[in-house]
Amino acid sequence: MPLAEIAKSQWQPFFDRFSAALGAKSVDIDIVGPRLGSQEEARHIALTGLSYDRKSDIFAVIGEDLEHNILHPTRISADRDLDVVRSVEVVDEAGDHHILTLTDPLSLPPLPRPSG
DSSP states (O other): OOOEEEOGGGHHHHHHHHHHTOOSOEEEEEEEETTTEEEEEEEEEEEEEEEEETTTTEEEEEETTEEEEEESEEEEEEEEETTEEEEEEEEETTSOEEEEEEEOOOOOOOOOOOOO
């Protein structure tokens, strides 16, 4: 599905609900903008949550050994289907696009049982 913009009044409750039901997800973060070009910020980080603090006007991506804060977001969109969010795009006040791609962590097959 294409990205659908989330109304600013819904940012905080949407991401509070999302984080409460998160489960195991990994996140990749890419930043694209006129000043920066295209940059990889993080790859395959275990995601703990996404939040928006209305008072500070900060969108936070919280993961294992990562806190990526986006100051003064102007637009947030999500690629979602029912309760599954595949990606989130946050545009900051400088016009940079922070693209979050969410995936299920890789599952390894079970180890063989020792015989004997």
